[in-house]
Structure formats: C-alpha cells, structure tokens
Amino acid sequence: MTDLPDLLARALPDLEDVAPGADVARGHRALQRRHRTAAIAGGGTLAALVAAAAVVVVAHDGNRVTDTARPAAPPSPQASRTVPPELDPTPGFSVSSVPPGWKILGGSPYHLLLVRTGDPDRSLDRFAGKILVMLRPTYLDAPTGTPQPVAGREGWYRIVPTGQVPAEDDLPVGTADLEFQDGTGRWILVQAPPSLGWDAGQLAQWSAGITVLPNALVED
Amino acid sequence: MASRPGRTQARDTEFTAFVGAHRPGLLRTAALLTAGDAHRAEDLVQTGLTKLYVAWPSVRREGNPLAYARRTIVNAHIDETRRPTWRRERVVAEPPDAPTSDWDPLGGVDGETVRAALRALPPRMRAAIVLRHWLDLSVEETAALLGCTPGTVKSTTSKGLARLREHLERPATASTERTAS
Numbered sequence: 425m426t427d428l429p430d431l432l433a434r435a436l437p438d439l440e441d442v443a444p445g446a447d448v449a450r451g452h453r454a455l456q457r458r459h460r461t462a463a464i465a466g467g468g469t470l471a472a473l474v475a476a477a478a479v480v481v482v483a484h485d486g487n488r489v490t491d492t493a494r495p496a497a498p499p500s501p502q503a504s505r506t507v508p509p510e511l512d513p514t515p516g517f518s519v520s521s522v523p524p525g526w527k528i529l530g531g532s533p534y535h536l537l538l539v540r541t542g543d544p545d546r547s548l549d550r551f552a553g554k555i556l557v558m559l560r561p562t563y564l565d566a567p568t569g570t571p572q573p574v575a576g577r578e579g580w581y582r583i584v585p586t587g588q589v590p591a592e593d594d595l596p597v598g599t600a601d602l603e604f605q606d607g608t609g610r611w612i613l614v615q616a617p618p619s620l621g622w623d624a625g626q627l628a629q630w631s632a633g634i635t636v637l638p639n640a641l642v643e644d
Numbered sequence: 645m646a647s648r649p650g651r652t653q654a655r656d657t658e659f660t661a662f663v664g665a666h667r668p669g670l671l672r673t674a675a676l677l678t679a680g681d682a683h684r685a686e687d688l689v690q691t692g693l694t695k696l697y698v699a700w701p702s703v704r705r706e707g708n709p710l711a712y713a714r715r716t717i718v719n720a721h722i723d724e725t726r727r728p729t730w731r732r733e734r735v736v737a738e739p740p741d742a743p744t745s746d747w748d749p750l751g752g753v754d755g756e757t758v759r760a761a762l763r764a765l766p767p768r769m770r771a772a773i774v775l776r777h778w779l780d781l782s783v784e785e786t787a788a789l790l791g792c793t794p795g796t797v798k799s800t801t802s803k804g805l806a807r808l809r810e811h812l813e814r815p816a817t818a819s820t821e822r823t824a825s
Contacts, residue, residue, distance in 0.1 A: 428777040428805075435758035437682040439671050444663035448656055450690060451697025561654075561701070584653070 516640025517557045520633030523620060526555065533641040534558055540619065552596060553617045557634055559642040560603055560611035567603040567611070572624045575632040579604030581624040584615070602627050606636060655700050662709055663693060670713055676774045677721045677767075680759035692717035715789050718775070722767050753812055761811035769804040776801050 515531035522528060522538060529539040530548055537548060538555040545553070560567075569582025584599045598618030606612055614631045616622060622630070667689065674685035674692075695716045696709060703712045762770055768790065775786040776797070786801075787794045 428773075429780075431753070431758060432676055432762075432774070432778050434753070434755045435680050435762055436672055436675050436755070437680045437685075437759075439668070439675060439682055439685070442667065442686075444660045444667065447663050447667070447690070447693045448660055448697065450694045451659065451700075454694045454698050 514639055516559075516637050518635045518637060519557065519630075520635075521630065523555070523622075523630065526620075529554065531557075533639050551615060552599075553619060554615075555617070555620065556613075556615040557631075558613050559636065559640060560613040561642065569601070569603075570624065572602060572604070572628050574602070574604035574628045577605045577607070579628060579631075581627070600624070600627060602631055604628070604631060606634070608636070610636060610642075612636065655697070658704065659697055659700055662696075666710055666713065667693070670717060673714065673774060673779060674717050674721070676762065676778055677718065677771055679762035679765075679770065680755070688717045688720050691720045711785075711789070714775075714779070718771050718789060721771065757812065761808050764811045765804055765807055769800050769807070772797055772800045773804045773808065 514533065515528075515536040516533040517531070517536040519528075519536070519538075525541055526538050527541050529537040529546065531537050532548065535548075535556055535558040537551070537557075539545065540553070543553070567580035569580045572579045572581035580601075580603050582601050584601050596617055596619070600616045600618075600622075602614045602616070602624070604612055604614075612631070612634055614627065614634070616627050620627075670692065671685055671689050674688040675682060678684040678688065692713050696703060696713050699712065700709070703709050706712075765773070771790060772786060775781045775789060776783070781789070783794045783797050787797045790797065792800075
C-alpha cells in the first residue's frame with residue numbers, strides 16, 4: 425500500500441514563498457490595532473489618572489526637581505476588577521527626578537514614559553526617542569553589555585543594536601539600555617534615546633531614583 | 645510601533661526565525677486543509693501567523709508556537725467554512741465504516757483528482773486526515789488541536805479515509821461545490 429502522505433502531496437498546488445518580513449509587519453499592525461482598541465476603551469479614565477499621577481514636586485539629592493510620577497492613591501480593589509491591567513493607565517513606576525527639558529508622559533502598570541518637552545508624540549505605545557522604564561520582560565535572555573552598577577547593585581549597560589530585524593520604525597541609532605536590579609531583586613530596564621545625551625554613569629545615577637510601585641506588572 | 649528595549653526586537657527576531665523555519669510547512673498544511681486552494685491557504689497562514697505574533701510572549705513561554713500556529717490555522721479554516729457563503733459538500737454514496745487494508749490510493753490519480761476528493765470531505769473530517777496523515781500527529785494531539793475526543797478523531801479519520809477512497813475510485817459519483825451564496 426502506498427503512503428497516504430504521498431497521495432496528499434499530489435494535491436499540493438504551487439505555493440509561493442513569502443519573506444517573513446511581511447508576516448512581522450502584519451503582526452505589528454495587529455498589535456497596534458489591539459493597543460489602539462485598548463486605548464479607546466480606557467480613554468475615559470486616561471486623562472484624569474495620568475494627571476493625578478504626574479505632578480508632584482519632590483526634592484532629590486538636595487536639588488529641586490520639577491515633577492515625579494507617583495499615583496495619587498493606589499488602585500482600589502474595585503478599580504482592579506473593572507480595569508484590566510492592559511487598560512489601566514496608572515504607571516507602575518515613579519522617578520525621583522526628571523531630566524531637564526523632559527517631562528513625564530504617562531504609562532501603564534507595565535511601563536513609564538518620559539518625553540522631551542514639546543515633543544508632539546503623545547503615544548504611550550511608541551518608545552523611540554523617549555525614556556522608558558519597565559520591569560525587564562521575563563522572556564528576555566540574560567542581560568548583556570558593560571557592567572554598570574546602579575546604587576551599588578548589579579547592572580548592565582549596552583547600546584541597543586538596531587536595524588537587525590524587520591520593523592516598521594526602529595529605535596534611533598545610539599539608543600541605550602540599562603538593566604539593573606532593585607533592592608528587592610527585581611530587574612528594571614531603562615531605555616534612553618541618544619538625544620538625552622547621557623553616558624552610562626549619568627543614566628545609572630538617574631535610574632537609582634526609580635521606584636517600582638505595587639501596581640507594576642512585568643511583560644511576559 | 646517603535647521598539648521597546650529588547651521587547652519588540654526580541655519578539656521580531658524570534659518570530660522571524662520561527663516563520664523562516666515553519667512557514668512553508670504551515671502553508672502546505674493549509675493548502676491541504678483548503679483542498680488545494682493556494683490563495684485561501686495563504687490567507688489562513690497569514691491569519692494564523694498574525695495571531696501568533698500578537699500572542700508570541702505567552703505562546704513562547706508555553707513552549708510550542710508551532711502547535712499554536714497549527715491550531716489557529718485549523719480553527720480559521722473550520723470557522724471560515726461555517727460561513728453561509730460556503731455550501732457544504734454533497735456526497736452521493738454512503739461511505740463504508742472503515743477503509744480496507746489493501747487500499748492503494750496512488751492508482752494513477754493526478755493532483756486535481758486528489759484535490760476534488762479532499763473537497764468532498766467536510767472541513768473537520770479533512771482536517772483530521774491532514775493532521776493525522778500529513779502532519780503525522782498522534783490521535784491525542786489531533787484531538788487536542790480539533791477540540792474533540794480521541795474517539796471522535798479515530799472515527800472521523802476512518803470515515804474520512806473511506807470517503808476519500810470512494811471519491812478516488814469513483815470521482816464522478818460525488819460532487820463538492822464551493823459556491824458563493
């Protein structure tokens with residue numbers, strides 16, 4: 425008896441090879457649609473919560489700084505039930521200072537974004553040219569780069585390789601990653617654009633002022 | 645969307661590698677599910693891979709992106725054929741309960757004859773045959789992918805093989821139509 429797979433193989437039409445880049449681009453668009461849908465669904469509470477989170481003046485290292493991201497109050501249990509994490513616009517992180525010429529844009533339990541003052545890009549889902557703070561995603565491999573301690577704890581600094589994968593809009597060349605452990609052992613990831621003009625030491629010093637808030641979630 | 649640090653880039657790198665390795669196989673599977681319709685097969689693969697990209701972090705953590713991609717493609721195929729624009733097949737003769745052991749399906753049949761025979765099968769029956777005999781999945785794996793019991797897979801596959809045999813032996817006695825209503 426002849427193999428059934430051989431019979432089925434006869435039924436195959438001529439099939440065209442397609443480069444993976446087209447599938448990646450479709451994936452990007454699907455992800456963007458999902459994020460846009462989430463943004464629309466959560467839009468009613470977005471502005472109020474971000475505003476409540478953003479403007480507090482604190483002292484840092486004896487110098488007056490402009491503002492910090494700190495939620496006015498922790499999310500209520502009711503809010504946790506009614507707002508899925510991906511729709512919750514309360515940043516999961518606070519910073520003790522904001523670089524001169526920058527401001528807090530907002531975020532989610534997964535991330536906090538800072539943007540250069542005057543930057544018209546208000547998207548919370550685009551990160552190129554912005555400062556990003558997030559917990560290090562669990563699916564990433566071990567940190568790489570140059571050792572760069574943060575507040576005496578293990579950290580790694582590297583310039584993000586760009587242009588290696590098909591993407592609709594890669595990061596600017598020179599974008600830096602700093603990955604470090606906080607006092608609880610969690611890994612924090614900070615992404616800084618080259619326009620910030622900071623070296624590894626400056627970025628580490630600023631990153632020492634990052635606090636992971638109770639509502640923070642890690643990308644998995 | 646711009647890249648998050650490592651996040652989108654890692655996803656893109658891994659996904660690109662996955663697509664490079666498995667897209668041709670997924671497309672062939674989809675082509676059999678659609679009974680040789682290359683355009684519909686491409687649509688199914690695109691649908692499956694797009695869903696896979698969106699779900700990539702959790703799927704990757706679960707450790708079997710290929711199974712996820714196959715499942716989305718099969719589900720998309722079955723869902724599509726439930727639409728009212730698709731007319732179910734019409735089989736003239738009652739099939740036997742099980743195929744005979746001495747069946748030699750390669751009795752000089754050409755590709756179009758095989759495609760016609762596949763078109764004569766209901767979508768889930770066709771899927772069961774493709775999963776079991778093209779992808780060589782186990783009964784249990786096929787059942788998990790189709791969302792049914794192993795017993796249903798066995799009976800569906802057996803009936804499907806019987807129908808396939810009948811159509812290959814007497815292709816003119818049965819007809820299947822893909823017709824826009």
